Amino acid sequence: MELTTLLFYLFALVTVSAATKMVLSKNIVHSAFALMFTLIGIAALYVLLYADFLAATQLLVYVGGILILILFGVMLTSQGHSFSSTTVTVNFVPAMVLSVTVAAILIYAFAATEWTLTEPVERTDTVYDLGMLLMGNYILPFIVVGILLLVAIIGAILMSTRMAAVTGKSSNSLR
Amino acid sequence: MEFHLLGIGILTWIVFLPIAGMVIVLLLPDHNRQAIRWTAAVVTGAQVILAGILYGTFDRSMTGINNADSFQFIEQFNWISVEAVPWFGKIEINYFLGIDGLSILMIILSSIIGLVGVISSWNIEKMTKGYFALYLLLLTGMMGVFVSLDFFLFFIFWEVMLLPMYFLIGIWGGPRREYAAIKFFLYTFAGGVLMLLVMLALYFSVAYVNPAGESVHTFNLLHMMNPDYYVDGSILSGVDTTWRYVAWLALFISFAIKIPLFPFHTWLPDAHVEAPTPISVILAGVLLKLGTYGLLRISFPVFPDGTNYFMFLMAILGMISIIYGAFCAMAQDDFKKLIAYSSISHMGIVVLGIAAMNTQGMVGGVLQMFNHGIITAVLFLAVGVLYDRTHTRGLNDFGGIATQMPRYTGIAMIGMFAALGLPGFNGFVSELFSFLGAFEAFRWVTIISVSGIILTAGYILWTVQRVYLGALPEKHKNLKDLTLREMFAFIPLIILIVLLGIYPAPAIELMNVSLSHLVEIVTGGAP
């Protein structure tokens, strides 16, 4: 039972439990923070998987970016003035059943499959190789994702900015 | 047999003249009703003339049916032809027109009825333009079905008729026109889908090797009639296989709906009652014949085995239709409904006749198709005349019309008695031969069916009594007798009724050879 194993289980526990907390908690802010822990845990797992760059990105983008975004969203859209906005769950039972079944099926499948494993290579750092790949085989996805971000930004702006109210609500006209 | 006009075959002319007419009509200004009507009249007149030419130049001794060389006025060229690719043979759809003894009579019928229809729709005031445009389109569809020898073409023309019909009933029809129109549409469309499936099944089972040595899938009906062209192992190859029976049934249903045969007939009364007079005339005069024509042109020669297998079923259904239609007709108070049901009964005779599978029966059946077309046309025109004047069709609202409108009554009576199968009128001849033929094949079925003539006499005479005889009610004291235009609509039909009644040979010799051949194909065993 060496360290990595221990760490693995630790982080796994953190991740999963935090995720569970996130799903089950009634308070949206709590779940947001739970999500943060989940993401950190995942980052840690990445590290265990020798994906240091990924782990960093995960921390930066998710914890630093998406999560903040979400929190902003929460605040901007929190009903009323009471900050502790609680979220009720709809069709809980079917959701429970289904998600458990899906997870079960997946786990069974994973367990049932024997994967073509190779001896894990110990990498010192992955950044350089990733860079090379990005400029090489992955040039096209790289560009595409750039454009995608551009489009996304345009869209986000378009959606989020309030428009000068024009007389005559178009929504009526469509009824 | 060749006959060209401006380098275009006569059949193409006769089929597509109405389309040309339609274009002209559409170009004409809305308000210029007279011009529109005259265009339609001229076009249909031209059709009649062409039909006359066909009749004149038609070679009575050529068989046709399943043998391409013995068809007449053939026009054939590749319409759709897609090069073969490694994984699929050549695709070929032909523009293949031609007529034989089976179709010539139908062509004459539909051309005449077409003209009559135009004359009788002279007084359509509501959206005349649209009306005649649709009407002409309808005519093209009818003609096309009768001349096309390529299943694909046949199907297209078949379906082309539906939409105009829908509108003609739906827009110019009576109070419950929507119901009638959609009912007609759905029934026929359902039939059409069945036919489509069978058509595809045939298409994939039939392939011939063309001069270039590549195997070509084709919609050519004549190839479909030839057992050698069936690809081994394809669904419809072989004889007396379940699939062939299924296909036959599907096809039969799609035609039976059109005939209409019990129990697929319920669309007919509604459609007739709601449709405007000329459309009823077309509907009863020609459209119903498409069903039986389809049976003879496609079901019988393509599936002889199926036909033999289901012959008795056909006879039984024919019998039921005869008796059942007659009884239902007797229960009607609505003049048009009565005639509608009588049509069911008379078409039953056709089915019985052709199911007999012998020359007399076959000839009788086809002749009955023609005669019934003429006779019901007269009857519906007669109803129309009354309806125009009194705006009612209730049999009990009339009486004593004979005193007020003697000329009209005379003509209507002729129609009635012809429908009743009175010797001297054409109805008798065809019924006679249908029954004679059928009797040789199915004794008891025929005997029961013949009892239909009593019922027919019953309801016809009863109608005559209720409408034309008896005392004239006050409200009808000032009805006008037939106008000249109406006479024009009636006269040709009446002449035909009497002529063919006295000497049917001219009509029979047209189809004699072909039909005997058809009988041989079917009874001569499987493909």
Added chain:
Amino acid sequence: MYVQLSLLILFLPLLGFMILIFKGKKLSGKADWLATGLLSLALVFSLVLLVLKLTGSPDETLTYVFNWIVFTDAMLVGSLAIEFGIMIDNLTVIMLVVVTLVSTLVHLYSMMYMKGDKHYERYFAYLGLFSFSMLGIILTHNLLLMYIFWELVGISSYLLIGFYYEKKSATNAANKAFIVNRIGDFGMFIGIMILFAGFSTFSFGALFDSIAAGQLPFGSEGWLTASGLLIFCGAVGKSAQFPLHVWLPDAMEGPTPVSALIHAATMVAAGVYLVARMFPMLTEDALLIIAYTGAFTALIAASIAVTQYDIKKVLAYSTISQLGYMIMALGVGAFTAGIMHLITHAAFKAGLFLGAGSIIYAMHNVLHDQHDHKTDAQDIRNMGGLKSKMPVTYWTFVIFTLAISGVPLTSGFLSKDEILAGTMAFSSLNGHWLLPLIGLTVAGLTAFYMFRLLILTFHGKPAKESILNGIKESPKLMTIPLMVLAALSLFFFYSINPFGAPGGWFYSVIERPMSIVPGNLQPAGHELFQDAVKSVHAMVMTLSVLIAAAGILFAFTVYQWKRVSADQLAEKAGVFYKGSVNHWYFDKYYNQLFVDGTLAVARILHWFDVNIIDGIVNGTSVMAKGVARLSKWIDTNGIDGLVNLTAWVSQGSGKQLSKIQTGRVQTYLVYVAFSFIVFILLFNRI
């Protein structure tokens, strides 16, 4: 020569019909002369033909044939030709004369009787049409053509019965006549079909030859008998035999001359003619059934005639019973007697009707002058004592009455007592004693009711003096035909010997044809039969005369000298009286059974059509929902309800399906996840 003549005879009346129907109005009253002229021309021709034939070639049968339709290379039969053609033998020419003669006389008569009718021309046109088709029946050489003309006389009788088409009763009678005939024709048609299917020909000659050659339809003797009887059905219809006799009395709604021509002399006799034509191929059983049918008809008709008061009705029933006589005669094999009776009967019954016509004419005029529209001009109770006022009518009427009652020196006596002899002989051969018994009874009854008629009409006191005073003898045009017919009702036209026809020319030209059916089905041989007839002849003659005399006497005692009160008799008769007055309830029950029955069936089927079949079509669940609700639903939902095949179902399911579309993303996602799992579990092969 023969052929051209006969064709002329055939088509002259048709010509008249054509001209009158199209140009009738233009002829401005000359129409009648035209028609009559053409007819009399035909009469002349047929007389010529008669003489030529009987003198020239008495015992050969000429046929003239052309192909009507030819089916080339039909299956099995090769080239199949449907022939039309005419056949001339002695029977034909005699019948031609009879028909044309009576027809001409009736034409003449009608010119006066129908004068001033608003469809005068049309009337003569119809008469022409009728004569044409009747002559056709006589001349044809094959069954098909026979059937065709058969129908044509049917239609012309329909037109003539319904001539006063404003009268509901008239049109009803016309319909009844046609439809009842159709029922007979239905049988006849099937019979023809059997023969055609068997021998694929229609012409008598060919048929008889092939039967004589030993072929049978469908190879069974049963079918031969059946075909014979089925064709006889046609005769039953036309000749108003039981059970289809009900139409003839009603047919009296037509103009009286028409009744004389069609419903007494010619058309109704067509049935007899048909049987005569088919005679050779009728098997013994068939003949027996025919004989009994005839006998029974004769009896019931006579029994009904006894109690009728409408002058035309009485005559109608007497016609029926006389026709029964003829049929019976043919049935028992007294071929010649039957035919002869046909002809004699044609003469005197036509006379009777015309006489009745002239009475009615007179009565009608009187009533019309007196503006009396209540009293029925045809009811003999309103007559009486006319003897003095209209002598010609009276005396001719007496002659006819004597003739029909079978009093010696009249034509009726000759034929009738031959028939009786025939029946007697028949029974003596194979013990069907019922037939002669009925024959004699009917003879008695006939004598009785005919004299009852005579007495009530002409003798005794008039019901109303006023009427009697007004009565005038009918004009010449109407009396001349009467006289002619009266003359023809005397014996010497048919045989020199007033007490035995067999010596006469008629017997020499008309002989019973040889039966050609297989031996075991043959009726008794001809010679045998002839001997039997000879043996019983004298006895029968006396019997018949006595019975006739008795009948007449009884009639006088009851109605002339009033020794016995008719009412008391009625009392005594009880059931029989009631039955007879009500025509033995035939009409009543036929109406209930057939007419109402058919209509009921029709209504049921129609209901079935509208509700059940459409119902099924309107979707399966309809059956559950109930028909009534369906139709209501159709009307309410209008078109939306009417996706015929699938409407009900698909509309419903469509609704359910759109319920699934809750609009909640998460519900959707639940579905997705669910279907994912389902797919995994369902379609996994492991």
Added chain:
Amino acid sequence: MVENILHSISHFFPEIVIVITLCVIIIADLFVKKKSHTTGWILFCGVALAGFFVFLQTGWNESVFYNMVAVDPFASFFKILVVIISLFVILFSMKSGELDEYKVRISEYYMLLAGMILGMFLMVGSTNLLLMYLAFEMTSISSYVLTGFTKRSEKSAEASMKYIIYGAVSSGIFIYGISLLIGITGEMDIYGINAILVSGIDQPLILSISVLMIIVGLGFKLAIVPFHFWAPDVYEGAPITIAAFLAVASKFAAFAMLIRFFTVSFMGAGGIGELGVWQTLEGMNWNLVLAVTAALAMIVGNLTALRQDNIKRMLAYSSIAHAGYILMGLVVLTNEGTAAILIYTFMYLFMNLGAFYVAMLFSNQLKTESIEEYKGLGYRAPFVSVSLTVFLVALTGFPPTAGFIAKLYIFGSAVSAGWFWLVTIAGITTVISLFYYIRVVRNMFLYRPDEAVLPLQFDLASRLILLFLLVPTLLLGIYFTPVIEFARHSIKMFGV
């Protein structure tokens, strides 16, 4: 490495043109005055140009960017389809009344449209799972936003939200499936995967799960039952132009992707056999799965459409049903089936766009999308109504319209492969479909309008556009050889 990239770029002009156009629009947006469709015209030209380059590529058949994108007839076919559709949609957008209120933002609209087009181009071409995912996302994200473009209408906003949530989840499932597939095969481009599968790995369960997850993802784009639920809501909420675009273009792109993915990665060693491509995937009997989904799509789509009153919603359901019909061609993944699908898509394009366009024209004038409001339009706007009739009749599949030919070939492929029960269902549902299509026609023609109402006026341009849609719909029904030839030569994919 560099030369490879350069070579690839030389094969990549259409996409590049689109990207450039996008940038040009962004720049132009700063200068051109608002409330004009200038940017729209720019996009129009850009797309047309791209179309031109695609046209130049006909017959090319290779794979570029390290086997990430295939430039082959199959891709070109769909690119051309996308181009045609886009051109029409751009024109629609210029005519659309509801967009006019957002003139200020119209250039963003066109930018996103450009993004969507690019995404589709990549979708139809990509042979690499990662790129597939990216393209998929590109299309989706822009379409989410476009759906919500008419911000002031609640419906639009709601639609966009539903769309994005549904889409996000499906794409999540999609990528998860991809991850599994990659994991089990260790390859990320479909050729490699095919190689592995052919060489034979015995992991049916995990394989099935992954493929099924991918189907879920794509099924969302195709809107086939049971993944269709978003479609009606989104179509109804979205601007008609976008609804049309989604109903036709993105659906086709997804089909292209699906077909390519299945065909290439699962075909047997000997290429495509008689039985289609399924023998390498023994885990499930896939064509049964697809057959069931197809049947469900036809039934559900057609039946639910019966109840609809909003024409957009009705068309949404009808397009679901049509997806079912197209799927019939996929059930038997033989060349014949594929060809039938290509034919169908080509024909379907015109009639469906036409139907949507007419709906737009009417809603511009009448401010309604309810079918009940269409009563008597046949007399107020004859030409437009007649063309709508033609389109609907074509959708029903009547000869002699393009729709019939489409159905003919799709049914034909199924019949020839012996899927009779499927074809029967298709036939029955076709009959059902007649009813809701004809209902519109009936409302337009079988009711006379009261005399008061005025006839509708349409400017020449809109009528011209209509004509451009109408003519092919009729013409292709009568003479369709070129389409078939085109389709049959376009089924060639790189590496097949």
Added chain:
Amino acid sequence: METTLQWLASPGLPHFLIISAMLFGLGLMAVLSKRNVVMVLMGVELILNSANINFIAFSRFTDFSLNGQMIGLFVIIIAAAEAAVALAIILNIYNRFKTINLDEVNLLKG
């Protein structure tokens, strides 16, 4: 027993996969059951992350090597973009409906 312990003792590919499976399930759970759109969004993020774990695990344990990480990178980016757009749309919804509860935003149905 031994084997189980041993299996537990050396965390390999299956372990990570199982975690990802769990996360996937939880994400799905959140997506299906939460009324609040933002929560649903978090669920989606969870799903994406679970996929990512797969990729990276594969990159470690199979010869898929770095490609896995590459894809992971892209997925993260996509997730970010998607989240941004989603939140923008949610804001829009909030402006229209004054709520971000999914079941209260329900004009389109049937």
